[in-house]
Amino acid sequence: LAKTTQPISMDSYEGQEVNITCSHNNIATNDYITWYQQFPSQGPRFIIQGYKTKVTNEVASLFIPADRKSSTLSLPRVSLSDTAVYYCLVGGGFGNEKLTFGTGTRLTIIP
């Protein structure tokens, strides 16, 4: 299973774009990259998932380079409500039960 490495914490000001990078050097061919967001006292919430290149939805963008050994979650124009922990998960055909949640990146938005 691919192990992921992401920053423990990040701070950003309101209105800025925030990029959180995750390293996954041992990613396997059938692995997908998935990001979850967790607010205090809530369960994680799915943000975005991708396999290669770029994926965009109404919440975020996910950039995956050709070698897929890293990925970057991009949050445009963050607000205070984006303060949360963000988890990068890598997994594939073995099923959701094989996904591992690490400690994530604690993002703090400063007014």
Add this chain to the structure above:
Amino acid sequence: NAGVTQTPKFQVLKTGQSMTLQCAQDMNHNSMYWYRQDPGMGLRLIYYSASEGTTDKGEVPNGYNVSRLNKREFSLRLESAAPSQTSVYFCASSTDRGINSPLHFGNGTRLTVT
């Protein structure tokens, strides 16, 4: 649009007591999961049910049992609670167990064992 509902929200137990954490989903999902989250740590999988009628151990199953009562409900039982089981417990569900089926989480049960 309830999603995944967990009860109770909070519980305090004495060592040796038993209890069952309840989880229900209304999204017609096939797969359901129980995780625990300890302070400053990520989530660890306790048990999962890939489909109705099946259950399997996750990463940290010791001290727990589960029941997939029907497609909607997946309960977690602590037969003899220990202080090491003090944690926040999250239930999740997904359309199926495949990676393309995002996990939908409840808001957790905060359990303290004294």
